[in-house]
Amino acid sequence: MxxxxxxxxxxxxxxxxxxxxxxxxxxxxxxxxLPDDGRHGEAVRRANQTIAHLFPxxxxxxxxxIITAAGKQFxxxxxxxxxxxxxxxxxxVSSFGAVxxxxxxxxxxxxxxxxxxxxxxxxxxNFVARDLRWLFIPPGALQPAGRLAxxxxxxxxxxxxxxxxxxxxxxxxxxxxxxxxxxxxxxxFYRALARHYLKFPAMDSEIPDELEVSAEAYQLELRIxxxxxxxxx
Numbered sequence: 001m002x003x004x005x006x007x008x009x010x011x012x013x014x015x016x017x018x019x020x021x022x023x024x025x026x027x028x029x030x031x032x033x034l035p036d037d038g039r040h041g042e043a044v045r046r047a048n049q050t051i052a053h054l055f056p057x058x059x060x061x062x063x064x065x066i067i068t069a070a071g072k073q074f075x076x077x078x079x080x081x082x083x084x085x086x087x088x089x090x091x092x093v094s095s096f097g098a099v100x101x102x103x104x105x106x107x108x109x110x111x112x113x114x115x116x117x118x119x120x121x122x123x124x125x126n127f128v129a130r131d132l133r134w135l136f137i138p139p140g141a142l143q144p145a146g147r148l149a150x151x152x153x154x155x156x157x158x159x160x161x162x163x164x165x166x167x168x169x170x171x172x173x174x175x176x177x178x179x180x181x182x183x184x185x186x187x188x189f190y191r192a193l194a195r196h197y198l199k200f201p202a203m204d205s206e207i208p209d210e211l212e213v214s215a216e217a218y219q220l221e222l223r224i225x226x227x228x229x230x231x232x233x
Contacts, residue, residue, distance in 0.1 A: 020049065028188045028214055031167045031181040033146040033154045040174075043153050045142045047174030051155075052138045054177060055207055057150045058083045058230035065092070070216040080136065090132050091121065104133055134166065134180060135211060138166060142168060152178065159184075177208065189216045200227040 063078035076094040087105040089100065091114075101114035102124055110129045115121045119128065142155035151172045159165040162184065169179035176197070182190035194208035207227065213220035 017058040047170040056229040061227040066221040101226035
């Protein structure tokens with residue numbers, strides 16, 4: 001009975017958050033950028049290399065996620081499989097069983113392989129696939145936007161077809177990615193923060209293994225618990 005009640009509460013919370021994001025929207029501070037002065041070409045080049053090679057080209061990772069929506073919180077585990085040919089395939093499982101299974105293909109098309117009443121098609125496509133795309137898929141060449149008041153470097157994308165533009169914040173020398181902001185029509189609705197970096201076995205460099213997201217309908221705490229690059233699969 002308690003299990004059924006918890007399941008019902010989570011269904012209601014996710015539905016409310018997806019359907020009325022404005023009511024649960026947290027305050028996300030704007031990313032205030034000082035204009036680019038054109039004097040940091042080497043840092044910009046390094047930052048583009050950093051984001052392009054943040055994760056291996058082919059790997060398998062296990063994740064633990066804590067999702068908070070409409071005041072309700074639950075935990076799920078993820079298995080992310082990445083390859084140049086197949087794209088990014090993510091399956092999420094909770095104590096209720098499999099909750100969603102999707103793939104962002106190499107051609108950037110999203111395939112919903114499994115949806116459930118807990119993670120319905122709209123939630124999986126609009127939020128789960130978005131997190132997967134922005135946190136784990138390289139954005140392509142970024143353009144310099146400027147610097148923050150503390151000296152950190154900011155690169156940006158051009159707005160997409162929906163008017164969404166991204167700002168990526170790096171260390172001053174461009175060697176480490178630290179934050180991501182998404183905005184549309186002048187309003188920031190998504191912020192991701194890399195809270196910790198870790199070098200997994202068989203890796204040449206550290207990767208962000210703890211990520212924190214604040215978005216219009218939910219908050220996400222994501223931890224990568226294991227990662228096996230191509231040669232270890």
